[in-house]
Amino acid sequence: MLQPLRILFRPKWMVSRSSASYVSRMRHLNKIKEEDEACRAALQSGNIFLYHKLAPLLRRTDSGIYQLPALQTKDVEEILEKLGEDKEMVKESILINCTEQNEAQFSFDVGAIEQAAVEELCRGTFVDLRKAFFLLRGSEAPLVARGQALLRWHQTNGFCSSTGQPTQRNQSGSQRVCHSSGITYYPKMSPVVIVLVSDGKRCLLGRQSTFPRGMYSALAGFCDIGETMEEALRREIAEEVGLEVESIQYSCSQHWPFPQSSFMVACHATVNPDKTHVSVDKVELEDARWFSLEEVQEALTIKAPPRNNKGEPTVFWVPPSYAIANRLIQEWANQQHLKS
Ligand SMILES: NC(=O)C1=CN([C@@H]2O[C@H](COP(=O)(O)OP(=O)(O)OC[C@H]3O[C@@H](n4cnc5c(N)ncnc54)[C@H](OP(=O)(O)O)[C@@H]3O)[C@@H](O)[C@H]2O)C=CC1
Numbered sequence: 001m002l003q004p005l006r007i008l009f010r011p012k013w014m015v016s017r018s019s020a021s022y023v024s025r026m027r028h029l030n031k032i033k034e035e036d037e038a039c040r041a042a043l044q045s046g047n048i049f050l051y052h053k054l055a056p057l058l059r060r061t062d063s064g065i066y067q068l069p070a071l072q073t074k075d076v077e078e079i080l081e082k083l084g085e086d087k088e089m090v091k092e093s094i095l096i097n098c099t100e101q102n103e104a105q106f107s108f109d110v111g112a113i114e115q116a117a118v119e120e121l122c123r124g125t126f127v128d129l130r131k132a133f134f135l136l137r138g139s140e141a142p143l144v145a146r147g148q149a150l151l152r153w154h155q156t157n158g159f160c161s162s163t164g165q166p167t168q169r170n171q172s173g174s175q176r177v178c179h180s181s182g183i184t185y186y187p188k189m190s191p192v193v194i195v196l197v198s199d200g201k202r203c204l205l206g207r208q209s210t211f212p213r214g215m216y217s218a219l220a221g222f223c224d225i226g227e228t229m230e231e232a233l234r235r236e237i238a239e240e241v242g243l244e245v246e247s248i249q250y251s252c253s254q255h256w257p258f259p260q261s262s263f264m265v266a267c268h269a270t271v272n273p274d275k276t277h278v279s280v281d282k283v284e285l286e287d288a289r290w291f292s293l294e295e296v297q298e299a300l301t302i303k304a305p306p307r308n309n310k311g312e313p314t315v316f317w318v319p320p321s322y323a324i325a326n327r328l329i330q331e332w333a334n335q336q337h338l339k340s
């Protein structure tokens with residue numbers, strides 16, 4: 001019998017911010033999201049993160065730390081003018097969020113302009129998003145992912161799927177409308193369940209053939225339409241490794257930008273310790289197997305796996321800390337410690 005979901009932890013944001021400032025910030029954000037005039041005004045005093053063909057601009061400080069430079073709107077206008085472009089292009093910026101000081105944050109893709117010229121003027125480098133995730137510190141990675149996801153959505157939703165006519169965005173970029181059919185489109189995420197299965201002593205990790213060598217992760221799968229998260233989780237585990245899940249505990253969630261926006265819902269699950277035979281669906285997974293606490297602990301200490309002369313990792317390792325799979329594995333290892 002499946003247990004009802006329960007929240008295992010209280011995220012920091014639930015306790016650390018005063019509710020008054022959070023409420024006023026969210027209301028401000030909602031206003032500039034919904035009202036074109038308010039959004040235009042916010043852009044004038046806002047921060048812009050630049051992308052080139054969806055690769056974010058990073059800047060390396062003298063101390064070797066990578067940062068996400070927040071440019072002022074007037075700086076971006078100046079860059080556009082210097083490169084012979086229309087400074088009005090900056091109005092295409094997409095609203096991402098706002099800071100604790102209520103400054104709006106936008107993303108803007110300069111993909112139509114020569115990359116090196118922009119990099120030189122900005123004293124930065126456009127970096128592939130996966131690499132940027134490794135280089136940036138905690139709070140900047142979700143921000144840069146969100147900015148990219150919104151830009152990608154706009155770049156691929158320029159036409160109405162009903163009429164084939166062009167769609168028009170609102171100023172903030174929170175939606176696109178087809179004026180011919182009246183359909184409003186909103187940025188889309190695909191729900192995905194990701195689950196760390198345990199038999200009480202070991203945890204089950206799998207790998208797809210496309211993963212870097214040696215890397216194993218928690219099992220994941222897209223939810224089918226009409227399914228609850230619990231149903232999707234049970235089905236994916238049954239399909240991919242032939243096991244029947246007995247209980248589920250919700251852990252946390254994450255927006256995942258690769259390859260397109262997914263909404264990852266992360267859970268722990270248990271199976272009957274007497275029914276742990278794994279039969280891997282070889283179409284989905286290259287391998288899946290049980291790992292001991294010792295093996296998992298060792299893998300969690302690896303920041304960059306050792307590599308052979310072909311550049312391939314030579315040991316068992318797990319996804320890096322920015323991936324929700326890493327968090328599930330950490331949580332499981334911590335729970336095993338508490339039990340022993
Ligand atoms: N953040 C993290 O820690 C982790 C994130 N992930 C992410 O989880 C996601 C799902 O994991 P994965 O195991 O690949 O999923 P599944 O087990 O559901 O299998 C993937 C297959 O589902 C099909 N598919 C692709 N997109 C969709 C969609 N939007 N809706 C329904 N079916 C779809 C594709 O089939 P076809 O090619 O035949 O069309 C694809 O090959 C991936 O995006 C992956 O990047 C996975 C592990 C860790």
Ligand SMILES: [Mg+2]
Nearest residue numbers: 219220221284
């Ligand atoms: Mg899968």
